Amino acid sequence: MAAQGPSTPPDSLLRALQAASSDTARAKTALHLSAALAATDTAQALRYARQALALSQASGFGYGQAHSWLQLSALAIIRNDNVRAARYGTQAQAAAAPLYRQRPAPRLARLLAAIANNRGSVADRQGQYAAAVRSYLQAATYLAPLPEAGRTLLTVYANLGNSLLIANQPAQAARYWRLATALAPRTGPVPELLPVYLQLARLHLQQAHSDSAGQVLRAARPLLPGSQLYADQYYGTLGQYYRSVGQPTAAWQAFGQAVAYARRKGAAGYEAKLLFEQGQLAAQVGDLPAARASLERSLTITEQLGDSRQLVDNLEGLARLAEQAGQWPEALRYYRRSHELRDTLASTAVRAQVAQLETRYRTRQQAEQLRTLRQAQAAEQLVLRQQRRLNAVYLVLLLVLVAAGGLAAALLRHRQRQAARQREQEKALLTAQAVLQGQEEERRRLARDLHDGLGGMLSTVKHYLASARSRAAQPEEATALFTQSIEHLDSSIGELRRVARNLMPEALLAFGLAQALQDLCASVQQAGNLRVQLHTHGLETRLPQTLEVELYRLVQELLNNVLKHAQAQEVLVQLMRHDTELHLVVEDDGRGFDPAVASTGVGLRSVQARAHYLGGTLEVQSAPGQGTSFSLELRLPA
Template identity: 30%
Template sequence: MKIILLFFFSAAIIVGMLFCNNVLAQTVPDSLLNKLKTASNDSAKAIILLQMGESVESTMPEKSMELYKQALLPGQQAKNNHCIFLTYINIGNCYIELNKMDSAIAGFKNAMAVARLLQDSVRVGRAVANMGNVYLHKNDREKAMEYYLQAAKIWENCDNKKYLPMLYSNINALLEEQNEPVKGLEYANKAVAMAQKLGDTISLVDGLINLSVSYNHLEQYEKAFQVLEQALPLAKQNKDLYQLVTICNNMGDYYLEKKNLDMALTKCLEMQRYANQMGNQYFLSSANLMLAKVYFELKQHAKALTHIAAAENLANEVGERAELNTIYKIRGLIDEASGNYKSSAVYFSKALTISDSLFKGETSQKVAEAEAKYQNEIKAKEIIQLEKDKQIQLLSIKQKSTFNYFLIGSLAALIIVSFLGYRNLRNRHQLAKQQDELQQQRISELEKDKQLVAVDSMLQGQEEERSRLAKDLHDGLGGLLSGVKFSLSNMKDNLIITPDNMAVFERSLDMLDTSIKELRRVAHNMMPELLTKFGLSEALKEYTNSINATGLFMVKYQSIGMDTRIEKTSEIIIYRIIQELLNNIMKHAAATEVLVQLVKEENRLSIMVEDNGKGFDTSLLNDNKGAGLTNIQSRVNYLKGRLDIHSEAGKGTLVNIEFNT
């Protein structure tokens, strides 16, 4: 079943949901342009610029950002803090749309400061809730939940509670994601109750959909369906296509699990019609996937194949890999049932490639078993209650034989024993499953430890070999070449040589001198003397200065908090990482400027290397990792750190590395 994830949509929708109205348009309307020309004061100009930015945010976020920034100056000159607050909120959401999360956080912090200046708790809550949206987009669920709960606490103490239903729905969705359906159910009920109290039918339907999903996760399927039936007429009244698509999808799922294929087909066709009205490719893909499932169950394989092919094309266009995983599995089943075993194998293989951990096994049998167990429990309770009533009746009239008493008691005992035996078997099965999962986790941890030991040995061996070679080159071959140079220099004064031969002799001495310098440079790079004597920061400073001397590009080196040295092995590994990154820039980036920055805060070290080169498509990294990047990743893994690479063609590359020292 699909849940209403209000926080997963674009910045424009989040703004509309949580925190300001947004007008959708392809270009800035002429009416706003005309109003801007005739604006009588700074406050009016700021408001019009704000409206202009909102009108193009969904289609031209860069243009929208420019308009929002233009709105700040007249708003500040007019001291219109209400307008300034909305501008910062929109700037933050626009940065989310542009995937610049750190800038979005700065925008929402500015909005929070203005709201506190206004002493407006509702607006403070809006800024806090939007901070939660940022961390949600950064996939930091824990931080997002922290901000959502903080916003809920603020709004619960306000008279104006209009945003609470939507926020409760967001919290419910996060809890469901974290597999906490009991807590999720609590917040879904809160969302429904608050929306009913406020008379907000849009939020009420969102809350009902999420409440239905919570019941479904708790295996209370009939309650889940009843809630959907309650939500459907309200969604039609709202004329909200997204709500209608979601409800039809979930009802179609319910009917499909119940094998009521006629009703399932009806709901899926309704879903397809609403998705077509929206023009949304993701929902069209989901609708076609649902239709393919229904036609497959109806044994109408040709129609199933048509719809699954359409779903695959649409999912590929929007890049929905999770959806594609299900599509490939259903396509494999359809081809297998049609006798096209070669194609079936190809699609099952594609599904495994996307994810070998999703959807293990078929879930329909488990749902049917859970439903059967649920019904058996109900019947057992009904039988016990009937027997109790019967015993009371027999006692009252005193007309029942000993045999009937024995029969009733035996039946009740059999039911109780069967129930206890079933419960014991189920508990043993769950315990065995938990033990198996724990064992797998231990095996995974042991394998990881084994890999770390191997990497440690490899890196230590590499550095020892580098140190030995550097010493041999510097002390052995370097000393030998210096001796040869000294001997040749002495011979020059004692030999009678023609001018031409003297020129050749001098060039030979120069070449020998150059060779000695190059030899010392290579030995130094293999194991810098400054690194062992004075530490990482000084070694990197000297290394970047040597690059600057070549004129290939300019390196700006910054270090903060590096006054105390870190562990020797870590220093060597970090030096090699930065050395490898700068070598990659020399080979591939065509950059003119590079920034290398080290920041140490308590036990945390951050490394940033940024260039203004030609950049590249980071989506290709998984398929085409070079030896350099592989070495960097293995060293980062050894340090138990995190490596992030951000790059776009023509916009340079930013590499961030963080780990504990």
């Protein structure tokens, strides 16, 4: 639904668009125009975003293409078009990710964070709350290392709190909201805090704490001029507050303002919900014509959007209004439509209400002809129907009890089998852990023995031979023999030390995982024609030694696989720690492979086994000719 009442674009930006000397400059200006109009006129904002995309594609401006797809995704979210929003978000990710791999600049990190934040919003709207949380955490990972990302990270934490609240985790939601408020500057208003305040106010209203909701809304009011994008949500929440404290006139005015802002912004789905709230309020105070007008407008918008849940609410609201007005045929029609939408999931209460309304309508017609006789017959038929229903209910209850007994026995057997399998799995896991720990301990012992024992002996032999050569003059053949012996001993000592470092790197034990990975990447880069980039964050505090060793082995194995098979020119290694979340990514630009075909390979199985041992989730993305990405996510102990 297009926004109404188009807004005038800023004159300065229009002049800059006309005066721009290149397609790149015009694309940047068109994106600024789209962002300036997003809160007031989504139709014009959409036009400028598409213009920016076309100019960026024509000039090969990669950053402009990614930013244009991001802006189109944001506008689709405002217009409640989740399908397009998800598709545009995928296009933005595909355009921005290669740029970041080539040069991980802060500007590209902020762009990828905005893309992940938008994809989280789309997942929220589609009810995929676990995916939404993952996207928001990915956005936070991009933003956390940046020195001036406080306001943007505030928005991500606010959205993360919203997802956790919908997923029935209010304590976690409140924690991230507190983190968001802590990031806000202490000087001047912070418009980004407005959605956080609105969520807190709605939480208080759900818990029937009207006073607390009023305090939060009063604190949010000064932020409204700087954040018109949320004006419809502010006035909608204000209307719910006034309705909860018994001020219907003020609630009606607030809902009206919210509807106007939502219509101007093009948020058709939210406009339909606000009109439904208005209709409910008017019905509550007895203004049936106003209630009917609001609900019918909401019904028209909802039918265009195809929102079945809101459509059922509107139909039932109109049915109740028609029933109050004595318009039985119309009420019956609305109830039947809502019943068809609910299909087999329709509740028993709604079906009984439809049947009761139909009985009233028939009785009302028949009473005009043979009132007394028909009423007696209807009463007798009603008694018979009730008896038959009771008999049917008793039979159904008996069948349910029998089925429940069988289901309980099957469930008990299933739980016993599950418990036995879980014990076996735990036993196997403990065994594997013991084996791996024993292997690492054996490697440490072998490294010490090789370095301290055999290495010392070979060094002593070298010293003796060197001393013998430096004494009295030797024949030329003996001197050559001594020289070759010393050279062989030098090679043996070097090889011995290389083997010892591979078994257990000294940098890992002494300085930690970050330094050990830096040494490993440097050695891999020297060994082959391969550029290796390493980015770490949050590793100032040492991880448990066992975990550091396993992560080092995993990166070492992945890099070895790249050298052997990928034919890559560049590989990116990222290890990020955020609170108790750890994220490892190894990406290359090599020839790629089909994960379904290569799933039986020894190398891939070994990597998956290490990830499983660490208790993490490994994701492999690859295709022939498109490079390979390994992503490991795991949660650290608190």
